[in-house]
Amino acid sequence: MERKTITTQPIEGQKPGTSGLRKKTKVFMKPHYLENFVQAVWQAIDGVAGKTLVLGGDGRYFNDRAAQVILRMAAAGGARKVIVGQDALLSTPAASNLIRKRGADGGLIMSASHNPGGIHEDFGIKYNIANGGPAPAEITDKIYAATETLTSYDILETQDVDISTPGSFDLAGMEVEVVDPVADYLELMSQLFDFNALRGLFQSGFTMRFDAMHAITGPYATAVLENALGAAAGTVVNGTPSPDFGGGHPDPNPTWAKTLMDEMMGPDAPDFGAASDGDGDRNMIVGRGIYVTPSDSLAVLAANAHLAPGYSGGLKGVARSMPTSRALDRVAEARGLACYETPTGWKFFGNLLDAGRATLCGEESAGTGSDHVREKDGLWAVLLWLSVLAASGKSVADILAAHWAEFGRNYYSRHDYEAVESTAAERLMQALRDQLPDLPGQTVAGLTVALADEFAYDDPVDGSRAEGQGIRVMFDDGARVVFRLSGTGTVGATLRVYLERLENDPALQQLDAQEALAPVIAAAEALAGIGERTGRVGPDVMT
């Protein structure tokens, strides 16, 4: 085994986005592409020498190859140890848990999350820090800067190592520990939730469908729901991870999880439905005949988390990303909880969780989590919902109706325009930015603007500031529209339009969300001229 220093040159565009670096798989497979980025990570953390890292991914195409490269580079860099999931698999929340539990210095997660996988689709890589959470901007900026000046990387010349069975071995002085990807995560869940009560729920005839979307959550959901909790065999569908996610799009929303949606809206629907994304950190919740928006799900969980043992002492506070609906704020207000509003992306919750200011966090993009790890956690959210259902004995529809009657309903939807031509998208955002000073007081499609700004966040823990985090327009009746460009796409630009309107009258809380939001949708179009500027007649995805 020989340690080699390979000469390279900076590669353009290796700038981490909302959640790591995501590119077409074929781009990642180009000579030096992955290696340059990994070396830049080592540089950003002042070298990998002596460090212990966690490594795993969601099993998408190139996951296995990338893992071998990273192991060889960690060994060449003098790392003390790498804890790797068997076959290089780990869900994102399981990786976060392992980093924390083992006191590792950080970890590398190989995933492009909800983006499709396969040789013609996307691959990604993300660095997490010692608290188990995504690296903050301070570190991702350093990584990017390093990619721009890099001239060489170190790598071991050796055969592939066998990581198909748990156990430890030596790789040129570095220990490689291969672990069962599910075991530690299962143990953590059993500490947070009352498994006996959940077993009782399934014994009482409660039925469920969990769509793992051919992604990493399959083995976790099968182990937890079917094996530990006794849900019927077949509860978990599409449970075997495949490198291209069965040719599907592992994004748990009504568009991409349509089969599950159809089943839940059909005559023989189970009591409860759920799905998760490529790397297992997102969740979609559906009741029989009713879809739960992620924003509502977060609010319901905040109002009821005390029903699970892990949260019986109450919540320290809650947090949501800015575009997430303000349903959570209403719960926080009623319960006297601090409520934080952060930019999009889980990395912004890390400080709040570490400082004990928030226990529960969430995003409208189907991410919910708590201080048990430093990532959002799809299966955890499902178990918390099951705990609420078991303790209350109510259906999902009844829980939602009661929640809206108590707190009001924040009608909510996100409209995505995908792969829009980048310049057109930038121009649209700039035109909105230019209008901001003049908007307050104006009437747009019948709604009067109360406030309009571009969101900036001052972190209350470390004082760091994040600017340019989305344009928001609030109307005087409490409605709101937010515009942002995605930071996870790999083709052109994705415009996200977040729409929200509050309805306090229980008689008007059962409308179709798109109908209820029609005035806000019209105002968004009037403000941004989406059709004209993008050439699109409608959104590609509505959540």
Ligand code: VG1
């Ligand atoms: C999207 C979501 C954001 C989420 C991020 C990573 O980012 O909107 O809420 O944190 O994906 O999630 P963007 O920049 O495309 O809007 V995952 O599960 O894809 O790591």
Ligand code: CO
């Ligand atoms: Co994800």
